[in-house]
Amino acid sequence: MRKLSFILSNKKAVVGGCVLLFLVLVAIFAPVIAPYGPNETRFFPSLPPSREHLLGTTSLGQDIFSQVVWGTRLTLTVGLVTGSICAFISTTIGLVAGYFGGWVDEVLSLITNVFLVLPGLPLMIIIAAYITVQSVVPIIVVISITGWAWGARVLRSQMLTLKSRDYVKAAIVAGEPPLRIIFVEILPNMLGLIVANFFGAALYAVLSEAGLEFLGLGNVNAVTWGTILYWAQNNQAMLLGQAQWMVVPGLLIAILGMSFALLNFAVDEMTNPRLRR
């Protein structure tokens, strides 16, 4: 209970959490909220916003509002799944490198640093251009490969400070196996950092996904906010006076990204006593 009120006392966490929760609900209840199917093309093309079509229709005669609502599903899924994969990889590599030290640390840190300095988006563009994308899975894989390194570095340095604590020494003396010490004894003490890292990776994932799809490197037939933007741009939405077709999905990406960023920042504030007021 005390933990809950502690979280609720942070305005950024509350705002970020509410926005994310709202979008998750939209994703879950998409069939109820959206008046039409996302790929129904039976309407008059390029209609302006009206009561029947809140955001108008596309050049192919799809209802933009329904597309945006349905698009929440895949966009959120890619963000959350990729964020989890990145957090998993960075936690494992960061903690193992920091705990064992020596040559294990040398090798893992070298790999981490290489991935840290390799430019992410160009690498993603190249890989996505080689594989002909049929689903969102390659996008998730590609973003995960390039997105885990920063977290691994942060978690490794946290591990270095935690591993000299008394309770860790006690666990070693008690003869607990190293992996158990890392993941059962130490990991719960840096949950805050791992959660912050997850939200950071999710933000990176959502922005990268949008960028790749905008370039037409995703599956352009899947309905996500990124592909809606791709079609809007390819059909000259702005020049045809259909600005809402372009503005709304982009704004939603920014809002979703901001909710991840707020949560990341808030968790950082709560776990780092110096940033607390």
Added chain:
Amino acid sequence: MRYFVRRIGFLLFTAWAALTINFILPHMMPGNPAQVMLAKFQGRLSPQALSALTEAFGLNMDKSLFMQYIDYWKRIFTGDFGISLTYYPSRVIDVLAESVPWTIGLVGCATIIAFTLGTLLGIFSAWRRNSALADALVPVALFFNSIPYFWLSLLFLYLFAYYLGWFPLAGGYNIYTMATGFALLPSIIHHGVLPLSTIVITALGGWMLTMRNNMISVRADDYVAFAHAKGLPDREIKYRYAARNAILPSITGFSMSLGFVIGGSLLTEVVFSYPGLGYILYQAVTSLDYPLMQAIFLFISLGVLIANFFTDMIYALLDPRVRDGGV
């Protein structure tokens, strides 16, 4: 000295890794993309160009993967990246030579402006903490940091170039003038304002937040409290005591953000049809121009790696603890 050697070693290793990834990727992909590409260009290219492509992408079955790898290195050291298919019959190296300066200019200027502005805002928002304006800066920065680069570019393009007509719609300079050299500068600046400002706006927030957090940490340190106790003027403590130390972690964060800014500027270039690497990369990707793609990735990676190396050197210059191997 030991630090310097280590950094050089790391630079060489990462360069090797980037180049090797660049070589292996097309070989690893299912369905041999190069074969698809060759089929597409059959009959449209000269036989010499086709056989050069076959060679470059390992479709020549007489050679082992290892021999191909050796050939790949030979080609890199001789600067022979083959013929571009998009800009046929230009050589890839010539296409690159024309576009690299644009990207370096755009990303370089944008990074310097964003870093300076963001850091100053970060200092301000940490120092005036708990005042309404300084605290409001944080969510604003988080929001700008979460805007997709290309989307802001599109809005700016539509609003300022198409609707208001203040700036040109595309390109890096006015292609209809006879002017050359420095006479082109006004036109280049006029074309650069919009792409530059979208990158600065979206990159600013990150620098601000890093600097703010560093400043808040440093502010609680004893030597800052002591400086206050001595009665030094607030301004002097802010810039000469706190900010000087707080800026160090920002410089380390450079490596991460540089890759990110380059990624963002690639998309910005696509939207503004700005003649840099991003626009060329987009052309290459959409027309399956693998030789050009490979060379662009190679140049971007090397650029980022070298920029990182110099950041490390500056860091060592600023922080003697790093230089002497203490940290």
